[in-house]
Amino acid sequence: MKTAYRLSILAAAAASIGAGFLATSNAQTVETERYRPDRPPEATIYRDAGYRGPAVFIGEAKPNLGLAWPVNSIRIPNGRWELCEKSRYRGNCRTVDRDTPMLNNVLRGLTIQSIRPVGPGGGGGWQPPANDQVARGNFAEFHTQPARGNTRILACEYGSGTANCAAQTADNYCRSIGWNGSAREHMETVSGRVYLADVLCVRSGY
DSSP: OHHHHHHHHHHHHHHHHHHHHHHHHHHHHHHHHHSOTTSOOEEEEEEETTTEEEEEEEOSOBSOOOOSSOOOEEEEEESEEEEEEEGGGEEEEEEEOSOBSOTHHHHTTOOOOEEEEEOTTSSSOOOOBOOOOEEEOSSEEEESSOEETTEEOBSOSSSSOOHHHHHHHHHHHHHHTTOSEEEEEEEEEETTEEEEEEEEEESSOO
């Protein structure tokens, strides 16, 4: 009897551990699905609780929403979003990473005037996956989306994107892959961030 009792206890413990592991695994799967690096961040903000009333779809950073009504609920198919009571991400801010039917409980009824995607650690934004198309010749190499690893290169790492800063960044990129510099480069804005695009690396005479 004691042996049977011990076996039943062990079986119950194993089942409990298995259920806990399954729950954790399912939670991790949901978390992974929520943050898809291959998809841009998306959100829809609503005037009223329960996803009712006027709504605005957000697919990139908005430094000045210009809303005349408070945001009381939000749906988030992908990403994390920072919501701030003042324009240019100033004032009281909160980060939200999931559908929230009563947002005013978190933000205390504040009117939201700016919103932007943020990284998992609370900083930075969504990084679009690079899809660099390369054409190489004897004296030049063309890159549609310069990248390091699978991450696109910002036109200006610090400050706003300017032509001079982009040119310097492109030169550094070309030198890092064995060329003398960049003869031509462009900038592309994706989700409020400015990246290098269509960079022509050359051997000489740039």
